[in-house]
Structures are given as structure tokens and as C-alpha cells.
Amino acid sequence: MSLYSAETRRLTKRRFTKLFLLGVTLILAAVAVGMFFTNQKLGPDQIASAQAQAQQDYERSLEQFGRDLADCRAAQGTDRADRWPPNCEGMVEPTREDFQAQWYMPATFDFRETFPSMVTTLAALLALVAFIVGASFVGAEWSSGGMMNLLLWRPQRLRVLGTKLAALLVFFTALTVVFSAVWTGLFHLIAQARGSTAGMTSGAWQSIALMELRGLVLVIVAGAVGFGLASLGRHTAMALGVTIGALIVFQFGLGTVLELAGVKFAEAYLIPIWMIAWMDKEVKIEDSNSCDFSSAAGGCQPDALTLTWPMAGAILAGVFVLVVVASMWTMRSRDVT
Amino acid sequence: MTAVLEIAGLQKTYRSRKGVRKALDGFDMTVEAGQVHGFLGPNGSGKTTTLRTLLGLIRPNGGRMAILGREVPESLPEVAGLVGAIVESPQFFGNFTAHDTLSLLADAGGVRKERVVAVLELVGLRDRSKDRVKTYSLGMKQRLAVASALLKEPKLLILDEPANGLDPGGIREMRSLMRNLAESGMTVVLSSHILGEIQLICDSVTIISAGRRVAAGSVSDVLASHTSSTVRVSLEPGVDMRTAIELLRANGAQVTAEHDHFTVGNAGNPAQITRILAEREIYVSELTPVSADLESVFLELTGTAPVEGQNRQVDQTAAASPAPASGGWGQ
Structure with a gap:
């Protein structure tokens, strides 16, 4: 327990941790402030204004149509006729439905509809911070010689590395839970002031809670992977290098190659789509090069592949286990020189 | 006396694409309780590898090690609390203060907070x-390293080059600290290249070369067993020193002329000179x-004495113990 509390203290004392937490807090605050000021609550005034605007645009459009139709008819039989459809057929008169008041409404924050994307934003930012702080937490220890010092005090390699990882993951779990609670509360207030909280049934709340739980898992895996990669390379740069390499190779290189090769569902080989599948429960990708004419809807229906959260979860678990086990194994077997 | 540290037949081999290198080749070492023990060896001789292996940082390929009567590395977790060590240059996380650094180590090792101050x-x-x-100088980091090693009030203190980077005052303070610690019952193993310091403060020494004990x-026994048969000779003022030197050389003596005296390097029987x-x-x-x-004993045993016109390479050391100087001219 003393080792665990020492490692927690070491993590929270680090300037790197403090700076990144401050940074992510400022970014999140900026997002919240931005959402507050770019949305507004819909009341009778806003509805009336939108209706008036829609009506005004409809009338303007109708007038324009009348003028165009008159010009067209006047041009028939002259050399200007080719500027208009033959016999002015096909000129469609605007209808009232083309100018719906809802399209003129100001942006409003519908909690049930919009908050899930805010949960993804929070999870992505915290996962990034967990990855970098996790990598630096153990990487800096290795490169500064602190790890060797610690092993002289506690010559139990697996216990030392395991305790460090546990301290990191518990810290980020607590941090994510607190941030998620504050984030939810904050956007609920924003929705009340600048939008709507309608439709928030217990099922909707449960869905948000489960999404935040998946966000927590994402943060934990990112932290553990950053930690594990830096421990494998015994340097923070190892984790960052592998990540940049993976981004270049997988996202740009592999993406381009698969695209050129015309591979079906090429997106499924890329990381972000799996992250979206994990957070949004499922994501459907379509193969635009194929057509299925047997559908009841008729016409060309492209082949589709649905990636679900259990599939994405299995990949996350696999990466987590692979990196953590490899880092533990090398910690146990490699000399500390 | 009981042995606080025992190493027997320790082996460590590094394999790489360039081949196999034996860092430790059956190395032996014993340190008795309450001693200040000097651990000497040229660069690359295996000193740091020995200390790292002893402290569980490197896995040996063979041999036996025991600290305070307990086999290591198996029992290292149990005896680690009784061993304070610094290995090679002091390394700490630069953004923490000295107090934080020691306080975190104290936390990790379950040591009382008062010890930090x-x-x-x-x-x-x-x-x-x-x-x-x-913001610390090398000498200050060295002091901090020693402080971290002393934090847990160890029975065995292992210090690798503790005087490295210290100013003359610091070296003297370190020397007196070592002595005080030894007097308080602590056993100190001291690895250093400052041989004058070792001779001053150590009770016993082990010299390693090419991974073996030489x-x-x-200290007195090691010096005695390698006492040279060289004598310094001065003549009465006004006497022609050149004649005396030629006379002795004609009788087989190895004479080196100095400004106002000469030395005879193989004087097994100095009476022969006077006669x-x-x-x-x-x-x-x-x-x-x-x-x-x-x-001089170190240079002789390790074969690292500089030779004019030659650039000695790091691994050019003596592996086997040469026979101590004995006999010579005049016997």
C-alpha cells in the first residue's frame, strides 16, 4: 500500500500531469462556453421570428418565380428562348413546405440528441491525456534513472510496474468519473438555459451512463497502452513514436493502399471507425462500389457492414492485454542497465 | 567476523551479434561486517555489473551471492530494506525537489518521514x-544519492563512486562520513577510482580485472604481498653519482637516475648495494x-599502467593475478 500511495503521489506531483490536466480542463471549458453561447432556448419569440422569416423567404421566392415565368414566356420565339426550359415547362413553383419555420430556428441544445457527441468529445480528450501522461509517467522514470532507484528500494519488478500501472489507472478512473459527472451536470444546465432536456427518460439517462462507461474504458485502455509502450521502450518517446508511426502507417498509408486496391469496407481497417463503433454502440459502413438490386426498397443498395461495440470492445481488450502483458514480460526478463 | 556480503563464481555473459562477452568470469568477493571495503577495478572490468547483479538489476548466468547471510536474488526483497545503494552516477527525476525525491522513496520503502530531514x-x-x-551540481546530486542510500538506515551500504563530482571539502566530508558509518556498525562497500581515498579509508579491498578477482x-596485506624491491639511494654530497650507477649496473642492478638520487628496481638484497x-x-x-x-599495486595487478607510445584500449586489462614481486638482483 505504501508503494501504491507513493506512486499516486508521484503521479499527481508531476508537473507534466498538472499541465495536461489544466490543458484538458481549459479545452473542455472552452467547448462548454462555446456551446452555451452558440445555442439558445426556443420560445414563442424565436418561433414567431422563424415563421416570419420563412414566410418572408417564401414570398420572395414566389415573386422571383413569377418574374422568371413572365420572362420565360416573353422570350419564347426569340433568340433568348434557349436561356429557359422549352415552353417554360419544368419551372416549378415554390410551395409553402419548401420554407419550413424549423429551418429558420436558431441553434438550440437538445440534451438527448446532442449530449452523446459531447460524451465522445470528453472521452477522446481524456483518452489522449491518459495515453500521454501514462507514457510519460513510466517513460520519464526509465530515462531519468528513477526506475532503477525504485528497484533498488523495492526489488520486485512486476510489483513495482504493476503498482505504477494501477496507480495510473485508478487515478484516471477517478478523474474520468469526476469529469463525466461535472460534464453531464454542466451540459444539463446548458440544455436547461439554452435548449431542452425534453425526452430524458430513465432509459435515455441509462443510455448516457452506459456511453460514459464505455468512455471510461477507452480512457483506461489508452492510459494502459501509453504506459505499456513507454515501458517496453523504456522511454516516453517510444510510446509517442509508435503512436505517430501507427497513425502514419495505418491511417494514411494503409488507408491509401486499401483505397487504391479497391478493398471492400476499407474503413474497417482504420482505427477511428472502431472508436466510433465503441462509443456510438454501432457504426454502419457501406461499400459504394457494390450494388444490391434485390432489396425491397428497389434501386441500388450498397453492401453494408455493421461494426458493433462488442466487436470494438474485443479489439480494445486485445490491445490492452497484448501491450500490458508484453511490458510486464520484458520488465521481468530484461536487465536494468 | 561474519561475512555481510559473499559472492562466489559469479558469471555474467552478454551475447550480441558481435559475439559473446564475459563481463564476469567466476568473480569472488567477501566483505566482513563492520568494514569499509574498497572495490576496485579499471573501466569495463565488471565492477558496476557486479553491483547491479548483486542488487537484482541484472540476472547472472551463474554463481552464488548472499547478503547478510541470505541468498540473493531470491531473498532480495527481504534484505533490500537493510541495503542502501547507489549504482553509477546519481539519477533522479529532475523536476522534483530533493525533499520530494527522498520523501517518495521513504513512502515506497515504508521508512519513517523523519529520516528524510x-x-x-x-x-x-x-x-x-x-x-x-x-538545478543541482553533480556533487550535490551525489550527496543526494548518498542520502537516498542512507535513508533506510542500512546495515550494508554500497556506494559506486560516491566522491565523483565532489569538491575537496566534499571528498573529505564523505571520507569522514564513511568512517563514522563504519564505526556505528554499518558495513560499507565503496567502489572508487580515487585510490588514495580507498587506501585512506578502507579496511579491505577487492580488485577486479576482466571480470575476475585479482x-x-x-589493504595492508594486499600492499605487503606486492611490496616492490625498489630502494632509493642517495650518496654523500660531492660524490659522482654517475660512477656509482655504472658500477651497480655492471653488477646487474636496474638503476634509474633521478635528480639528486637514484633508485634500484630489483634490490632483493639492499646490503649488496652498500657493499x-x-x-x-x-x-x-x-x-x-x-x-x-x-x-601502483592496482596498475600492476590490472595491467593498466600507461605505456609510453601506446594507447591502451578499455578492455586491455590483466585477467590473471601476476605473481607478486619477489627475489631480484642481489639475492
């Missing part, structure tokens, strides 16, 4: 303990045996 005072860092370690024992010179009515005013110091 006590050891900072002991190594002279009390007034700078709230500064970040990255000498061990009390030969007295026969030609040349009288000796001084005839003193030149005693060996640890540095």
Missing part, C-alpha cells in the same frame, strides 16, 4: 532541499625501501 542534514543538503534536483584482503659501493669508497647517505602504494 535527518539524511538531508547529514549530507549537507538541508538548505537546498526545496530546490529542484535539476587481489583481495586487508659494492663501499668497496670503491663510495658511501651511501640514504638507503630507503620504496613502499608500494595502492595505485
Whole structure:
């Protein structure tokens, strides 16, 4: 327990941790402030204004149509006729439905509809911070010689590395839970002031809670992977290098190659789509090069592949286990020189 | 006396694409309780590998090690609390203060918080303990390293080059600290290249070369077993030194002329010098045996004495213990 509390203290004392937490807090605050000021609550005034605007645009459009139709008819039989459809057929008169008041409404924050994307934003930012702080937490220890010092005090390699990882993951779990609670509360207030909280049934709340739980898992895996990669390379740069390499190779290189090769569902080989599948429960990708004419809807229906959260979860678990086990194994077997 | 540290037949081999290198080749070492023990060896001889292996940082390929009577590395977790160590240059996380660094180590090792202030005072860092370690000089980091090793009130203290980077005052303080610690019952193993220091403060030494022990024992025994048969000879003022030198050389002596005296390197029987010179009515005013110091013994045993016109490479050291100087001209 003393080792665990020492490692927690070491993590929270680090300037790197403090700076990144401050940074992510400022970014999140900026997002919240931005959402507050770019949305507004819909009341009778806003509805009336939108209706008036829609009506005004409809009338303007109708007038324009009348003028165009008159010009067209006047041009028939002259050399200007080719500027208009033959016999002015096909000129469609605007209808009232083309100018719906809802399209003129100001942006409003519908909690049930919009908050899930805010949960993804929070999870992505915290996962990034967990990855970098996790990598630096153990990487800096290795490169500064602190790890060797610690092993002289506690010559139990697996216990030392395991305790460090546990301290990191518990810290980020607590941090994510607190941030998620504050984030939810904050956007609920924003929705009340600048939008709507309608439709928030217990099922909707449960869905948000489960999404935040998946966000927590994402943060934990990112932290553990950053930690594990830096421990494998015994340097923070190892984790960052592998990540940049993976981004270049997988996202740009592999993406381009698969695209050129015309591979079906090429997106499924890329990381972000799996992250979206994990957070949004499922994501459907379509193969635009194929057509299925047997559908009841008729016409060309492209082949589709649905990636679900259990599939994405299995990949996350696999990466987590692979990196953590490899880092533990090398910690146990490699000399500390 | 009981052995606090025992190493027997320790082996460590590094394999790489360039081949196999034996860093430790059956190395032996014993340190008795309450001693200040010097651990000497040229660069690349296996000193740090030995210490790292002993402290569980490197896995040996063979041999046996015991600390305070417990086999290591198996029992290292149990004895680690009784061993304070610094290995190679002091390494700390630069953004933490000295106080934070020691406080975190104390937490990790279950050591009382009061010890932090006590050891900072002991190594002279009390007034700078709230500064970040990255602002420290090498000597200050060295002091901090010693403080970290002393934090858990160890029974065995292992210090790798503790005087590295220290100013003359610091070296003297370190010497007196070592002695005080030994007097308080602590066993100190000291690895250093400052052989004069080792000779001054160590009770016993082990000399390693090419991964093997080439000498061990009390400092006086090691020096005695390698005492040179060189004598310093001075003549009466006004006597022609050149004649005396030629006379002795004609009788097989290895003579080196100095400004106002000469030395005879193979004087197994110094009386022969006085007899030969007295026969030609040349009288000796001084005839003193030149005693060996640890540095000359070290250079001789490890084969690392500089040779004019040659650039010695790091791995060019003596592996086997040469026979101590004995016999010589005149016997």
C-alpha cells in the first residue's frame, strides 16, 4: 500500500500531469462556453421570428418565380428562348413546405440528441491525456534513472510496474468519473438555459451512463497502452513514436493502399471507425462500389457492414492485454542497465 | 567476523551479434561486517555489473551471492530494506525537489518521514532541499544519492563512486562520513577510482580485472604481498653519482637516475648495494625501501599502467593475478 500511495503521489506531483490536466480542463471549458453561447432556448419569440422569416423567404421566392415565368414566356420565339426550359415547362413553383419555420430556428441544445457527441468529445480528450501522461509517467522514470532507484528500494519488478500501472489507472478512473459527472451536470444546465432536456427518460439517462462507461474504458485502455509502450521502450518517446508511426502507417498509408486496391469496407481497417463503433454502440459502413438490386426498397443498395461495440470492445481488450502483458514480460526478463 | 556480503563464481555473459562477452568470469568477493571495503577495478572490468547483479538489476548466468547471510536474488526483497545503494552516477527525476525525491522513496520503502530531514542534514543538503534536483551540481546530486542510500538506515551500504563530482571539502566530508558509518556498525562497500581515498579509508579491498578477482584482503596485506624491491639511494654530497650507477649496473642492478638520487628496481638484497659501493669508497647517505602504494599495486595487478607510445584500449586489462614481486638482483 505504501508503494501504491507513493506512486499516486508521484503521479499527481508531476508537473507534466498538472499541465495536461489544466490543458484538458481549459479545452473542455472552452467547448462548454462555446456551446452555451452558440445555442439558445426556443420560445414563442424565436418561433414567431422563424415563421416570419420563412414566410418572408417564401414570398420572395414566389415573386422571383413569377418574374422568371413572365420572362420565360416573353422570350419564347426569340433568340433568348434557349436561356429557359422549352415552353417554360419544368419551372416549378415554390410551395409553402419548401420554407419550413424549423429551418429558420436558431441553434438550440437538445440534451438527448446532442449530449452523446459531447460524451465522445470528453472521452477522446481524456483518452489522449491518459495515453500521454501514462507514457510519460513510466517513460520519464526509465530515462531519468528513477526506475532503477525504485528497484533498488523495492526489488520486485512486476510489483513495482504493476503498482505504477494501477496507480495510473485508478487515478484516471477517478478523474474520468469526476469529469463525466461535472460534464453531464454542466451540459444539463446548458440544455436547461439554452435548449431542452425534453425526452430524458430513465432509459435515455441509462443510455448516457452506459456511453460514459464505455468512455471510461477507452480512457483506461489508452492510459494502459501509453504506459505499456513507454515501458517496453523504456522511454516516453517510444510510446509517442509508435503512436505517430501507427497513425502514419495505418491511417494514411494503409488507408491509401486499401483505397487504391479497391478493398471492400476499407474503413474497417482504420482505427477511428472502431472508436466510433465503441462509443456510438454501432457504426454502419457501406461499400459504394457494390450494388444490391434485390432489396425491397428497389434501386441500388450498397453492401453494408455493421461494426458493433462488442466487436470494438474485443479489439480494445486485445490491445490492452497484448501491450500490458508484453511490458510486464520484458520488465521481468530484461536487465536494468 | 561474519561475512555481510559473499559472492562466489559469479558469471555474467552478454551475447550480441558481435559475439559473446564475459563481463564476469567466476568473480569472488567477501566483505566482513563492520568494514569499509574498497572495490576496485579499471573501466569495463565488471565492477558496476557486479553491483547491479548483486542488487537484482541484472540476472547472472551463474554463481552464488548472499547478503547478510541470505541468498540473493531470491531473498532480495527481504534484505533490500537493510541495503542502501547507489549504482553509477546519481539519477533522479529532475523536476522534483530533493525533499520530494527522498520523501517518495521513504513512502515506497515504508521508512519513517523523519529520516528524510535527518539524511538531508547529514549530507549537507538541508538548505537546498526545496530546490529542484535539476538545478543541482553533480556533487550535490551525489550527496543526494548518498542520502537516498542512507535513508533506510542500512546495515550494508554500497556506494559506486560516491566522491565523483565532489569538491575537496566534499571528498573529505564523505571520507569522514564513511568512517563514522563504519564505526556505528554499518558495513560499507565503496567502489572508487580515487585510490588514495580507498587506501585512506578502507579496511579491505577487492580488485577486479576482466571480470575476475585479482587481489583481495586487508589493504595492508594486499600492499605487503606486492611490496616492490625498489630502494632509493642517495650518496654523500660531492660524490659522482654517475660512477656509482655504472658500477651497480655492471653488477646487474636496474638503476634509474633521478635528480639528486637514484633508485634500484630489483634490490632483493639492499646490503649488496652498500657493499659494492663501499668497496670503491663510495658511501651511501640514504638507503630507503620504496613502499608500494595502492595505485601502483592496482596498475600492476590490472595491467593498466600507461605505456609510453601506446594507447591502451578499455578492455586491455590483466585477467590473471601476476605473481607478486619477489627475489631480484642481489639475492
